[in-house]
Amino acid sequence: MRNILIIGAGRSASCLIRYLLSKTKSENIFITIGDISLESAQRFIKGHANTKGILLNVSNKEQREEAVKNCDIVISMLPARFHIEVAKDCIKFGKNLVTASYINDEMQALDVEAKEKGLVFMNEIGVDPGIDHMSAMQVIDRIKDKGGKLLLFESFTGGLVAPESDDNLWNYKFTWNPRNVVLAGQGGAAEFIQEGKYKYIPYNRLFRRTEIIKIDGFGKFEVYANRNSLKYRSVYGLEDILTLYRGTIRRVGFSKAWNIFVQLGMTDDSYTIPDSENLTYREFVNLFLPYSPNDSVKLKLRHNLKIDQDDLMWEKLEELDVFNNKKTIDIKDATPAKALQKILMDKWTLKEDDKDMIVMYHKFGYELDGEKYRIDSNMVILGEDQVHTAMSKTVGLPVAIASLKILNKEITTPGVQRPLNKEVYEPILKELETYGVYFTEKKLKYLGYNPNNVGG
Amino acid sequence: MRNILIIGAGRSASCLIRYLLSKTKSENIFITIGDISLESAQRFIKGHANTKGILLNVSNKEQREEAVKNCDIVISMLPARFHIEVAKDCIKFGKNLVTASYINDEMQALDVEAKEKGLVFMNEIGVDPGIDHMSAMQVIDRIKDKGGKLLLFESFTGGLVAPESDDNLWNYKFTWNPRNVVLAGQGGAAEFIQEGKYKYIPYNRLFRRTEIIKIDGFGKFEVYANRNSLKYRSVYGLEDILTLYRGTIRRVGFSKAWNIFVQLGMTDDSYTIPDSENLTYREFVNLFLPYSPNDSVKLKLRHNLKIDQDDLMWEKLEELDVFNNKKTIDIKDATPAKALQKILMDKWTLKEDDKDMIVMYHKFGYELDGEKYRIDSNMVILGEDQVHTAMSKTVGLPVAIASLKILNKEITTPGVQRPLNKEVYEPILKELETYGVYFTEKKLKYLGYNPNNVGG
Numbered sequence: 073m074r075n076i077l078i079i080g081a082g083r084s085a086s087c088l089i090r091y092l093l094s095k096t097k098s099e100n101i102f103i104t105i106g107d108i109s110l111e112s113a114q115r116f117i118k119g120h121a122n123t124k125g126i127l128l129n130v131s132n133k134e135q136r137e138e139a140v141k142n143c144d145i146v147i148s149m150l151p152a153r154f155h156i157e158v159a160k161d162c163i164k165f166g167k168n169l170v171t172a173s174y175i176n177d178e179m180q181a182l183d184v185e186a187k188e189k190g191l192v193f194m195n196e197i198g199v200d201p202g203i204d205h206m207s208a209m210q211v212i213d214r215i216k217d218k219g220g221k222l223l224l225f226e227s228f229t230g231g232l233v234a235p236e237s238d239d240n241l242w243n244y245k246f247t248w249n250p251r252n253v254v255l256a257g258q259g260g261a262a263e264f265i266q267e268g269k270y271k272y273i274p275y276n277r278l279f280r281r282t283e284i285i286k287i288d289g290f291g292k293f294e295v296y297a298n299r300n301s302l303k304y305r306s307v308y309g310l311e312d313i314l315t316l317y318r319g320t321i322r323r324v325g326f327s328k329a330w331n332i333f334v335q336l337g338m339t340d341d342s343y344t345i346p347d348s349e350n351l352t353y354r355e356f357v358n359l360f361l362p363y364s365p366n367d368s369v370k371l372k373l374r375h376n377l378k379i380d381q382d383d384l385m386w387e388k389l390e391e392l393d394v395f396n397n398k399k400t401i402d403i404k405d406a407t408p409a410k411a412l413q414k415i416l417m418d419k420w421t422l423k424e425d426d427k428d429m430i431v432m433y434h435k436f437g438y439e440l441d442g443e444k445y446r447i448d449s450n451m452v453i454l455g456e457d458q459v460h461t462a463m464s465k466t467v468g469l470p471v472a473i474a475s476l477k478i479l480n481k482e483i484t485t486p487g488v489q490r491p492l493n494k495e496v497y498e499p500i501l502k503e504l505e506t507y508g509v510y511f512t513e514k515k516l517k518y519l520g521y522n523p524n525n526v527g528g
Numbered sequence: 529m530r531n532i533l534i535i536g537a538g539r540s541a542s543c544l545i546r547y548l549l550s551k552t553k554s555e556n557i558f559i560t561i562g563d564i565s566l567e568s569a570q571r572f573i574k575g576h577a578n579t580k581g582i583l584l585n586v587s588n589k590e591q592r593e594e595a596v597k598n599c600d601i602v603i604s605m606l607p608a609r610f611h612i613e614v615a616k617d618c619i620k621f622g623k624n625l626v627t628a629s630y631i632n633d634e635m636q637a638l639d640v641e642a643k644e645k646g647l648v649f650m651n652e653i654g655v656d657p658g659i660d661h662m663s664a665m666q667v668i669d670r671i672k673d674k675g676g677k678l679l680l681f682e683s684f685t686g687g688l689v690a691p692e693s694d695d696n697l698w699n700y701k702f703t704w705n706p707r708n709v710v711l712a713g714q715g716g717a718a719e720f721i722q723e724g725k726y727k728y729i730p731y732n733r734l735f736r737r738t739e740i741i742k743i744d745g746f747g748k749f750e751v752y753a754n755r756n757s758l759k760y761r762s763v764y765g766l767e768d769i770l771t772l773y774r775g776t777i778r779r780v781g782f783s784k785a786w787n788i789f790v791q792l793g794m795t796d797d798s799y800t801i802p803d804s805e806n807l808t809y810r811e812f813v814n815l816f817l818p819y820s821p822n823d824s825v826k827l828k829l830r831h832n833l834k835i836d837q838d839d840l841m842w843e844k845l846e847e848l849d850v851f852n853n854k855k856t857i858d859i860k861d862a863t864p865a866k867a868l869q870k871i872l873m874d875k876w877t878l879k880e881d882d883k884d885m886i887v888m889y890h891k892f893g894y895e896l897d898g899e900k901y902r903i904d905s906n907m908v909i910l911g912e913d914q915v916h917t918a919m920s921k922t923v924g925l926p927v928a929i930a931s932l933k934i935l936n937k938e939i940t941t942p943g944v945q946r947p948l949n950k951e952v953y954e955p956i957l958k959e960l961e962t963y964g965v966y967f968t969e970k971k972l973k974y975l976g977y978n979p980n981n982v983g984g
Contacts, residue, residue, distance in 0.1 A: 260796075260798050261796055261798075263799070266819035267819055269814065269815075269819055270815055271816075271817075271818070271819060272799075272816055272864070273793065273816075274793030274796060274816075275732075276730075276731075276790075276793075277791060277792070277793065334732075335730075335732060335733060336733070337728055337729065337730030337732075337733065340728075340730060342717075343719070343728075358725065359725075359727060359728050360727075360728055360729075360730075361727075362737060363725055363727060365723070376733075408728070
């Protein structure tokens with residue numbers, strides 16, 4: 073019997089655990105789930121054989137080493153900053169490791185040792201990063217294998233609310249970490265390349281330079297640019313590509329309204345507001361508007377941002393109840409971002425029966441035998457319920473499948489890595505299909521950005 | 529004979545040195561000017577008795593200590609980051625120190641030692657900071673001494689081009705450090721208080737929330753908010769004041785046009801542009817606009833920022849030649865801010881006969897014996913020529929006057945300090961008047977922001 077150690081039994085672990093539980097007999101595995109809360113560690117495994125939940129505080133060296141020593145592979149579902157100590161234990165005790173997080177410098181630094189010991193340290197194998205890497209590389213490799221040359225690659229992902237639960241004007245609810253949604257796009261200009269020209273979008277313009285995509289059966293979406301698309305040139309082996317652009321998917325109209333918060337300064341997380349706990353929502357809005365004894369907060373906001381009286385953005389604001397003068401922020405020393413998050417969570421928290429949705433969309437432009445082609449490829453995954461969400465499914469399944477394949481020595485190339493190689497992505501994408509996680513491809517006429525090669 | 533050591537003979541030292549040279553006989557002083565360039569050290573003193581210029585590299589401990597040891601008072605006109613080593617030498621050898629820079633934590637930390645040794649470490653005694661402190665405190669103390677209660681204090685300063693040299697559409701040329709002008713307002717929201725309400729303006733709105741002031745004989749100006757007005761509550765002893773707001777003065781219309789650069793992201797100093805040295809001005813602008821093969825850079829910019837065809841902002845852009853497709857940035861690894869500075873310096877550098885202008889404007893609102901009053905106070909100083917600029921005069925004269933008064937033991941309170949006490953500001957402001965540096969006061973009806981005490 074082989075032992076799998078899963079560290080962290082949070083929301084995104086449900087489908088990962090369900091998958092592995094279904095394999096305990098056929099694969100002859102024993103699953104140990106460690107969490108800082110024993111209740112959380114045990115909640116997904118009640119009544120199952122070959123499993124146990126244990127108390128595991130990763131900051132406790134003894135507990136951590138004891139757990140790592142006694143398993144054959146470690147899956148860390150902890151927040152990214154906690155992986156490194158676990159990774160060092162894996163080096164020490166010669167264990168393979170799987171995470172869904174971005175590789176940081178500390179993790180990368182373990183590459184040499186992992187290779188020396190023949191260990192697979194597979195990272196970025198959730199949904200984004202994860203399924204985006206695998207599905208993109210599959211098409212890119214296929215084009216390259218035929219002798220094609222990539223001209224354009226665009227890739228978009230979004231965590232949204234499922235159509236059946238989509239009942240607010242923003243067409244949005246929090247399905248991922250709300251704080252990350254409020255802070256999205258901050259920290260520097262979005263950088264990308266279009267037709268060989270570098271392009272930069274500052275934060276204050278980010279939500280006004282969206283593009284529209286359409287998915288059959290699901291309608292239109294909009295995309296705003298992610299911060300750094302350019303690093304994917306080297307990651308994906310697309311050094312000479314003319315257009316490379318990554319973005320985040322929202323329903324059409326979200327960004328234009330979100331831009332109100334950006335323009336007013338409500339997403340700022342760099343300073344705290346005096347007496348924030350007692351501030352009403354309306355007083356919070358008024359912090360960002362000029363003082364005037366005679367004008368209402370509503371009119372000042374309309375005038376400052378030049379919002380027409382019949383603009384739907386306004387209804388979106390009203391829906392969030394931001395002008396309420398009774399509800400208070402209730403958070404001590406809140407930054408504007410934290411106060412805004414509080415207001416949004418009143419309205420954008422998933423209800424008990426609400427379901428989420430993950431949408432991913434790639435565009436590939438390429439040249440083959442003197443002709444230009446375009447492939448669009450998309451994936452839409454709906455959540456089953458509040459536990460088995462689309463997020464949990466798309467993050468957890470690739471992690472689970474990869475872990476089992478590493479355990480079974482179907483994936484063996486050692487080192488700190490992403491799922492970019494055929495050896496890895498082919499079998500995983502194939503098995504994901506049987507769980508309903510697959511991409512729909514369309515061949516389109518290639519237009520690119522510049523069909524006539526006009527300079528611009 | 530007493531010895532005065534001046535370290536740093538840059539542009540802002542000319543009037544300081546001229547003042548002290550005029551006093552060598554009557555005050556029996558010898559002036560040593562140290563600079564990293566011997567030529568600079570000597571340029572202002574040719575033919576004068578009781579002076580010498582020496583080579584002084586402040587990073588050279590021996591040179592520095594030798595110079596400090598042999599003088600009676602040190603004036604440091606170096607960039608702020610270089611003061612601290614000089615200040616430590618002053619502690620070591622028991623010398624007084626004068627600078628025109630903001631007190632930072634390192635300087636503040638010397639307060640106890642300076643007091644123990646009975647040394648005056650006078651800082652922030654240029655124009656801004658400097659004359660602003662003194663002129664504000666004089667009126668504030670006068671109001672308080674009468675038993676008045678301050679309700680409102682607003683204070684604005686600007687370095688501009690003199691009306692006779694004002695020949696561009698922006699009504700602006702670089703009279704201070706161009707880099708600071710390009711980066712002005714970055715690093716966090718502007719925070720202030722109006723009628724007891726906290727107000728925040730994010731960088732992207734800073735140049736759209738200006739207010740207008742008028743000065744007899746000079747016309748209208750506009751003001752945008754400085755980053756942190758709130759710290760002046762404790763500095764000026766205005767803890768309970770309802771309105772406190774500091775700002776920077778420009779000619780009307782500057783900010784609205786400057787906002788184009790802010791909105792496009794051209795003032796960003798956080799990343800470098802590939803191949804920036806070969807970029808033309810037009811290509812630089814195009815970095816911040818969506819790719820389009822068929823639309824011109826000009827039309828894309830007009831459309832993106834919704835600039836009407838007859839908006840004067842547009843003429844301002846054209847005047848800067850930002851759409852020129854021949855002129856290149858010529859700076860390797862330029863950030864957007866550095867590239868923009870290059871473009872601006874083509875047009876905004878002072879010509880040989882150009883003169884500068886310093887404008888300062890304070891508003892005081894107060895209550896006395898149940899009545900409300902308002903005092904407006906302003907100062908306009910014009911430069912004499914490119915050497916004896918308004919900037920050099922307003923920075924250098926208070927430094928020089930203070931230094932002599934410390935040397936003559938007219939200012940004696942020891943410690944690291946700003947010129948906030950009557951003992952300091954009264955005699956200095958009085959002498960400044962004889963050099964044409966004075967404020968014009970006006971008594972106005974008090975309106976404040978909220979004449980009828982309506983909530984807003």
